[in-house]
Amino acid sequence: MVDLDTFRTETRAWLEANCPPTQRQPSEEFEDTCWGGTKWRFVNEEQRTWLNVMAERGWTAPDWPAEYGGGGLDREHVKVLRQEMAAIGARQPLFSMGLSMIGPALLKYGTEAQKQQHIPNIVAGKIWWCQGYSEPNFGSDLAGLQTRCEDKGDHYLVNGQKVWTSYANMADWMFCLVRTDPDAAKHAGISLVLFDVNQPGVSIKPIRLISGKSPFCETFLDDVIVDKGQLVGEINKGWELASYLLTHEREMIGSMGQGNAHEQSLPEHAVEQVGLENGILADSALRTDIAGWEIDNMAYQFTAERIGDEAKSGQGVGAASSMLKYAGTELNKRRHELNLGIQGTQALAWEGEAFKKGLVASQWLRTKGNSIEGGTSEIQLNIISKRILGLGASK
C-alpha cells in the first residue's frame, strides 16, 4: 500500500477529477444519497457516475478485501479517504444495509460461495438488502421470533410475518431471522437465511409513519423457498449473528444525525433566524439550549472516537455500542426539537414548495423512531445495567 502522504495527494487529485459537482452538494432529500439495487432510480446521471467510479475502485466499501471488490485499504488509509471526501463535501456514493450490516456479517461468517455471490454486488450497489428481524409480537423481545423455517430436503420453506422491514418495497434481497427449531430454548433455535424478495410468497405493504413517509414495511412470508446454500453460519446458531448484526445496527443508528460538515450548524441557523444583539443570540434561553446541545454533541463525538480507540488497543468495556446508541439517538432527537425552536412556526409547515414540502417537520418526526429502532433506549439501558454494571446479579 502506498504511504499515507502519497495516497492523500493521489486521492485528492482523483476525487477532484471524478466527483461530479452535484455530488458535492449536501444531501437533503432521501433520494440524494444512492441506496443502489435493481429498483433504484438515479436522480441524475451524475449520481450514477459517482456510484460507478467509486465502486470500480472498491471505495464504496474501502476497508473490505479487494478480492471481493472492496477497496482493500487499512484503517489509516480509509481515514485519509474519508477526510479528503469530507474536504470537498463529497456525498457517500452508496449507503445501504448491505454495506453496514449483512456485508460485514458475510465477510465474518459467510461461506466462500456466499462471499463471492453477494459481496461484489453490495460493493457495486447492484443489490438492495433489507433486514427481516422484528415481528408483530416480538419487537424488544426479538429472540421470541416465530417465523418458521422448515427443512424440505433440497430447500427450506419459510412462513411467517416480519414488520419494520426497512424499505422492503425497494429491496432485492432480505437477510432474515427465522426459527429453525421450535422446541429449543428461544435463543437456541434461531437461524439467519438470505433470500430474494422478488418471488411468489413474499408480499410487502409499506407502513405510513407520523412523518408522512414510509421507510418501513410489513412483510408477509407464505411458503417462501430458500436455497440451502443461503443459510449463514450454522443452523440454530443464528442468535450469535443476530447479536453481531444488532451491534452494527446500534453503531449505525447511534452515529446518525451527526450531519455532515457542509450542513448548517444549529448556531449558524439560529443566528440567521433569531439574530444577534451585542454579539449574543437575541433569544438567551435558546442560546443556552443550543450551547448545551453543542457541548453534549462534542462529548458524544469524542466518546465515539475514544471507544473506537480503546477497542483498537484492546481496552474498554464491551456493550459500549449500547451506550453510544442510547446517547446518540437521544441527542439526535434533541437536535431536531431544537431545530423546531430555532425555525419557529415555519418548521411545522407540511406542504408547499416554499417550505420544502414539509421537510423539516418530516425529519423531526422521523427522529422519534431513532430511540425505538435497533433496540429501544430502555433496552440499551437494560444492557448497560446487566452487562456493564452487573446490576441485579444476586451473590
Next chain:
Amino acid sequence: MALVLNEEQSMLKESAKGFLQEHAPVEALRTLRDERDEVGYSKDLWQQMAELGWAGILIDEAHGGLDFGHVGMGQVMEENGRTLTASPLLSTAILGVSAISLAGNTEQKTALLPAIAEGKLVATLAVDSGSRHKPLNVGVTAISKGSGFTLSGEKRFVVDGHVADKLIVSARTSGREGDSEGITLFVIDSNAPGVDIERVIMADSFNSSIIRFADVKVAADAVLGELDKGAAALQQVLDIGNAYLSAELVGISQEVLERTVAYMNERKQYGALIGSYQSLQHRAAHLFSEIELAKSVVIKLLQSLDEGGDNVPLLASVAKAKVSEVATLATNEAVQLHGGIGMTDELEIGFFMKRARVAEQLLGDQRFHINRFAALNGY
C-alpha cells in the same frame, strides 16, 4: 492522537490509585475535618507526594520537575477525586506552577519551581474577588509607586491561601474592571506587611480563604509576566485549572457510581436486591452513559494541552460545563439511590457531593462555561 492512555500514563494512574487509597482515603479528610486541623492537609503526606514527583509533574526537568505532561497529571487528579485527598496539588502543583511557568522570567522560575518540586513551597492563585467567577473583575488595584507597586483590595475563595508561602495575585494596573487590558500578575510573599489572610471553612472541608491587601508594597520584580498584559497568561492558567477540576470531578463521579452500584447489589427491599428493580437500574445506566461522555471531554482537553492545541479554551469550557453537569447528577443520584443512609454523615457519599459542588464552582460553574462556550463560538 488516540484517546487512550499510553503505558507510562497508565502506570502513573495505577500507582496514584494505590498510593492515595492506602495513605489518604476519604477517612483522612474526615479526620482533618473533625479535628479542625489547622493546616487542612497532612504535611507529611504532601512531602511523600513530592517525593513521588507529583509536585513537579508539570515542571520542566531543568527546574527539578518530571515534565510528565497534562494527561499524566490528569490521572493523578482523577484518582484524587476518588479519595478526596487534601493536599496543595491543585493550588501549588497545578495553578501555581502553571502561572510561574507560563508567565515567569528565568529568575522567578529558578527561585520558585525547584522549591515547589521538592514540596518545600506552597503557592496559590488569587483570582476571584467575589462569589462568582469573573476573572476580569480582579478586585485588587496595584498602583505604581517609585520603582514598585502598592496593592489594595480583596480576593475571595483562594485555595490554600492560609498556608501558602507565595500568592500569585491578579491586580489591575490600568483600565477598568471588566477590561482584559490592564491586568498584571504579581508574586507576593504571604507574610508581607499589609497582607491579611482569613481562613474560610468550606462545605467540602478543603482549604479556602479571603485575602485582604492593605497598601501592600512590592518591588518591581514582583511582577509575573508583562505589565498590563497578564490576562492572556491568566486565562491559560484558568483553562489548565479547569482541566484538572474536571479530571477530579470525573474521579468523583466514577467513584460514587461504583459505590452506588455496589450498594444496589447488596441492599434488599421487598425480598429482592434493589439493583434488580428496573426503575433504579435505568437511573444507574443513564448515569454510566453520562460519565462516559464526561471522561471523553477531559482526556481530549488534556491531550490538547499537551499538544499546545489552539482549541484549548473551547475544550476547557466544554469539559468544565459537561463534567459539572455530570458530577451534580452523579452525586445527587448517589444520595437518592442510597436512600436514607445516603443522607448520613457516616456514609462517605456526602463528602463527594460537597467536594463536587465546590470544585464545580471554582473557576466557573456549568453556566459560566456554557456562556463562555457560546461566546467563543460567536453567538
